[in-house]
Amino acid sequence: MADIASTLPLETASIHHAYGKFRRYVHRTPLLTNKTIDRIASSNAGSGAFKARGAFHAVTHLIEVMGLDELRRRGLVTHSSGNHAQALALAASTFDIPAHIVMPEISTPSKIAGTRAYTELIRFSGSTSQEREEVVAQVIAETGAVLVPPYDHPDIILGQGTASLELYEQYNSQQAEGGVESTLKVVLAPLGGGGLLSGTAVFFSDKPGTAVIGCEPSYQGGNDGERGLNAVPPTRIETVKTLTIADGLRTPVGAIPWDVFTSGSSTKPKYLEGVYSVPEEEIKEATRLVMERMKVFIEPSAAVPLAVVLYNQKFRRWVYERQQAEGTECWDIVIILSGGNTTIEALIGIFGDVRDADTQRAEGVVASDGSTTVENVAG
C-alpha cells in the first residue's frame, strides 16, 4: 500500500481530490428515495406490474361515461388472482369508489395482503373461471357494482399499452442522447390473459420495424396462446389448468386480446410476431439471474420473457435467421419485466428443493453468458 506519509489528510477536501482521480472508473451510485426504488422495481403506484395502467384507464373512462357519483354509489367489482385485484382496488380507492374483489382461495398471501391494503371488500372463490364468475355475478346482483374485467376489455388493453408508449419514448431518447440511430427490433412481453401483450401489439402496430413477441410458461399446457396460434386454423383455447410458478400467467387468452393477436394493420401484416414458451426450470433460472445479477426482486411471471430470450431455441433461431438476412449481428431487444409481487417464503417454496448436479451444471452455463445477452442477442 502507498506509504501513509504520502496519503492526504483525512478531511473532506481530500475526498473531493480522491474522487477526481478515479471517478471515471466507477458508476455514480444513485440516491434513491423509497418511492424511487418502488418505481424502479417496476411497480406502479404501489400495485404490482403494469396492471395499474389498465385499471386506472378503465376507471377514468367509467367516470367520464357514468359520472363519479353514480360510480361511487354502485361500486366496482372484478375477479383476479392478484395483480389486477390490487390495481383495481388502488385505482378505485384513489377516487373513493368502493371496490369488490373476488380472489381465488389459492391466491398467494402477499397478493391478498396487497389487495387488502386498498379495500376491505374481498370475497374468495374457487379457481376456475366459472367459479370466479359466479361470485362476481352474485356481487353484481347484491350491489349493482360495475364489472372491470382483468384483461378482456379495450380500456384495459389501451391502458396497458401505455407501458409501451413510455418504453418507446425512453428508447428513442436514449438513442438520441447516445447519438445512435438504430431500430428497436423486438419487444417481448409476458402472455397470460393477454391485456399487456395485446396493448403492446396495438402500440407497435404502426411501427413495422418492431416485432412484438408473447412469452408463456409451457408447464401443464400453460402455453395456450402458443398452441392456439400455431393450430391450423388458429383456434383460441378457452380453458387452461396449470399450476406453473408463473402464477400471473395461468389464465387463458381473452377473446379481445385474441382478436388483436390474429389481426394486422395497414403498416404491419400481423400485430403479433409469435408466441414462445419456456419450462419451469428455465423460468427459475431467469428469475435467479434477474435477482442475483440485476439485483431486482421479481415474481417468476416477470422472468418469463427473459427466459425466452436466453433459452428458447426456436426464438433464438428466429432472431439468428433475421439477423443473417439483414447482415447484422446485434439487435436492440426490449423485455417488459412485469410483476414484483412475491415474498421470500414464496421464493423458498420455488427454490428450496435439493438441486441435483445436472441443474447446477446447467447454471454454470447460465452464469457464463447470462449477463451479456439480455439486451443484444448476438447471431
Place this chain on the structure above:
Amino acid sequence: MADIASTLPLETASIHHAYGKFRRYVHRTPLLTNKTIDRIASSNAGSGAFKARGAFHAVTHLIEVMGLDELRRRGLVTHSSGNHAQALALAASTFDIPAHIVMPEISTPSKIAGTRAYTELIRFSGSTSQEREEVVAQVIAETGAVLVPPYDHPDIILGQGTASLELYEQYNSQQAEGGVESTLKVVLAPLGGGGLLSGTAVFFSDKPGTAVIGCEPSYQGGNDGERGLNAVPPTRIETVKTLTIADGLRTPVGAIPWDVFTSGSSTKPKYLEGVYSVPEEEIKEATRLVMERMKVFIEPSAAVPLAVVLYNQKFRRWVYERQQAEGTECWDIVIILSGGNTTIEALIGIFGDVRDADTQRAEGVVASDGSTTVENVAG
C-alpha cells in the same frame, strides 16, 4: 365496465389518448439497460458495494507513487472475505496488474466466484485475522506484492468517502429541484472494519448539521465498535469472532478508522455521533423489507442500517429527543445500502427455517409501518 361501443378503437393513437387521461396517477416506468440495473442495485462497476471506491483510489494512488511498470511487476495482494477481494481484483485488472487475493475458506461461494471473475490468483486461509495475515505475508515473501488492506488505510477511507460526496450532491440537487431547503440530518452506514463509515464521517466532518451513525450486528459480540466506543475510556476491541448473517461486517474496527471515530474537527465536536447494533432477527426483517417492498436484492449486511432505523429503540429515542428539542417531527435521513453479493441459496439458508407464530406476528407490525419510515422518522 364501460360499454365497448364507447371505447376507442384498438390503435396506436388511442393509447396516446388513454395516456393523457391517467398519466398523473401512475409512475413513469423506467427503461433500464442491464448496466443501469446493475448500477441501481448499488454495485460499482461489477463489484459488490462501495468497496470498489476504496480499491480504485488505493490503486490509482499506488500507480502515482510507484509507477505502473513496477506495480505490474510486483503485483498487489489483499485479504478479504468478499467484497474488498472482488473490488481489488477488479481495480487491478483494469490496469493489468496481477492481484493475489487471500480469502477465508468459509467465504460465500458467490463472493469467491465474483473474485475469480477478475483474478486467478486466489489463496485460501483460516478465518481469523492472524491466519489471513500469515498467508498474506507468505505471498509478499514469494512475489514482492504490495499489500492493499481492506479498510485500515487512509487511501481506502478517502476512496470510500466519495460515496458520501455523491450522495450529498444528489441530496442537494433533489432539494433544489423540489424547491425545498432542508438539512440532511442523519447518515447511517454499516460498520465492519470501518472503511466506509470512517470515510463517511470524514466527508461530513465539515458539515456540523449532519450526524453520522454506524450500524453493526450484535450477534456473538459483532458490535465491537459499539462496545468499544461506549467503554470508559473508549477502547478499541481488536478481536471479534461472530458468525452473524451480516457476513460483510464480521471484522473488528481497524486502527485508523478507530482514530477517526474518536476524533473531531474544527466544525464538528465528534466525527461519529454513535454506533447502534441490531440482532439477527431484525437484520432478517430489514432484509425482507428491502427485498419485498423496495424490490432490491441485497445481502443482509446491507440491511443493517435500515434495521437500526426501524427497530433500534435507542436510536429512535435519540432521534425523537433531538426532534423534540428542535420542534420538528420530520427529518431527512439517508441510509447507505452497501452490498448485493448474495445468492438465492444463501437466502434460503437464512430464511429457510420454520418460523413460529410470534415471528409472523412481528412481521405484521413490520408490514404496517415499514414502507413509510425509511426516510422520515416521525417523532
